Amino acid sequence: MTSAPSQHSEYDYAPPAPPPNYTLYWVGISLLTVAFFLALLIWPPYFSGAGASTPPSSWVVFFGRFHPIVLHLPVGVLAISLLIEVGSFRASFEEKWRDQALFVAFVGAVGAVVAVMFGIFLSREGDFAGKSNLRAHQMLCLISAFTSIAGVFARLIYLTSMRKSLLDATRFILFGTAAVMGIGAHFGGNMSHGDKYLTEFAPPAVAGPMSAMDNWVRSFFEKKKDSAKEEPKTVPTPAASTKTEPAKQPEPAKTEPAKATAPAPTPPPAPAAGGNDKLVFQHIILPILEAKCNKCHNEAKSKGDLRMDTYELAMKGGENGSNIVAGDPDKSLTVQRMALPLDDDEHMPPEGKDQPTKEEMELIKWWIKEGASNTLTVSAAKIPDALKATADEQLKK
Ligand code: HEC
Numbered sequence: 317m318t319s320a321p322s323q324h325s326e327y328d329y330a331p332p333a334p335p336p337n338y339t340l341y342w343v344g345i346s347l348l349t350v351a352f353f354l355a356l357l358i359w360p361p362y363f364s365g366a367g368a369s370t371p372p373s374s375w376v377v378f379f380g381r382f383h384p385i386v387l388h389l390p391v392g393v394l395a396i397s398l399l400i401e402v403g404s405f406r407a408s409f410e411e412k413w414r415d416q417a418l419f420v421a422f423v424g425a426v427g428a429v430v431a432v433m434f435g436i437f438l439s440r441e442g443d444f445a446g447k448s449n450l451r452a453h454q455m456l457c458l459i460s461a462f463t464s465i466a467g468v469f470a471r472l473i474y475l476t477s478m479r480k481s482l483l484d485a486t487r488f489i490l491f492g493t494a495a496v497m498g499i500g501a502h503f504g505g506n507m508s509h510g511d512k513y514l515t516e517f518a519p520p521a522v523a524g525p526m527s528a529m530d531n532w533v534r535s536f537f538e539k540k541k542d543s544a545k546e547e548p549k550t551v552p553t554p555a556a557s558t559k560t561e562p563a564k565q566p567e568p569a570k571t572e573p574a575k576a577t578a579p580a581p582t583p584p585p586a587p588a589a590g591g592n593d594k595l596v597f598q599h600i601i602l603p604i605l606e607a608k609c610n611k612c613h614n615e616a617k618s619k620g621d622l623r624m625d626t627y628e629l630a631m632k633g634g635e636n637g638s639n640i641v642a643g644d645p646d647k648s649l650t651v652q653r654m655a656l657p658l659d660d661d662e663h664m665p666p667e668g669k670d671q672p673t674k675e676e677m678e679l680i681k682w683w684i685k686e687g688a689s690n691t692l693t694v695s696a697a698k699i700p701d702a703l704k705a706t707a708d709e710q711l712k713k
Pocket of ligand 1: 441605608609610611612613619620621622633634635636637639649650651653654661662664665666669672
């Protein structure tokens with residue numbers, strides 16, 4: 317029963333008398349690893365679907381919306397893990413708490429994986445296009461989910477071998493995970509609260525270095541893929557500065573247009589009996605906007621403060637105004653945004669969403685060029701031959 321001292325000296329720490337059985341943890345963490353890799357194969361990060369017209373299933377989006385709730389689990393658990401680890405610098409504490417430390421690390425790894433998966437689901441909604449923190453947030457949190465799994469493996473190996481060097485490795489991974497997850501989570505916070513959320517009320521001496529750090533870290537993730545795009549991105553939108561607080565914008569503005577909209581203030585002139593007197597905006601342009609844009613630009617969801625579900629609101633524009641500049645498609649933000657390359661963060665509709673066809677875009681441009689009228693009838697309009705088929709398609713609906 318009693319282990320011989322010679323055997324004992326192989327260990328840096330006294331092993332518990334009946335060696336505890338960690339089989340369940342081994343199985344659990346192995347299953348988690350396999351599940352995570354499989355999930356990433358199915359929903360890879362940054363994947364937004366080459367078949368841009370297939371929107372994510374509503375289950376994916378449903379779970380995705382839980383991301384902001386679920387993410388608190390790994391963060392909270394990690395804090396406990398750190399506390400235990402710091403206590404464990406005392407050997408007697410370590411000896412008493414090593415099983416609890418393993419349990420907490422395991423729960424943290426599960427939480428991290430679930431949070432990351434839900435985050436990837438959430439990103440499928442496409443509402444995060446144009447949010448510059450996404451790449452940094454996603455990459456860092458992915459890395460920290462992997463390292464929290466690695467941390468559990470390291471801890472299990474330590475508990476089996478009882479080597480001090482492995483305990484050190486476990487600690488290194490844990491503290492590294494905390495740092496990476498902390499910074500990664502911060503960029504996630506920036507995405508929902510705006511880049512200036514933390515620094516807004518900070519004394520200037522602190523705020524400066526803080527945002528410099530932010531930009532420095534972010535540059536690692538955005539340089540690689542975005543360097544070419546990042547620059548022009550701010551050019552077409554003069555109010556780029558308002559972009560920094562996207563989360564705050566929609567609230568006050570939502571009530572505003574609500575007043576202005578009071579159900580269809582200028583009811584479009586009733587089409588004269590004949591089917592040919594349908595209206596260009598009402599029966600051709602609006603249906604295109606409804607199909608391709610207004611899932612995000614309507615009363616319930618006015619992204620970028622923009623609604624296009626009525627003529628007045630489409631003309632009024634969003635945060636940056638000049639959504640439609642009658643007579644000048646090139647100055648119209650709607651046209652500019654649609655014309656951006658698909659992978660540009662500001663491209664509309666966001667990558668992965670149902671895109672308008674070339675002809676539909678041409679129709680919108682043509683209508684704007686003709687004066688963006690609400691009253692122009694189909695029979696009076698000179699729709700270019702090349703676009704007639706597309707226009708007819710809308711009229712038939
Ligand atoms: C999946 C949701 C989604 C769809 C679909 C979508 N948008 Fe957007 N749109 C957004 C988001 C989010 C923003 C705010 C972030 C930004 O400015 O990139 C935005 C902003 C805009 C803006 C800038 C408004 C402003 O004043 O800053 C324009 C213009 C715009 N969209 C046009 C369109 C057009 C045109 C379509 C359809 C062809 C479309 N959007 C479809 C999500 C969407």
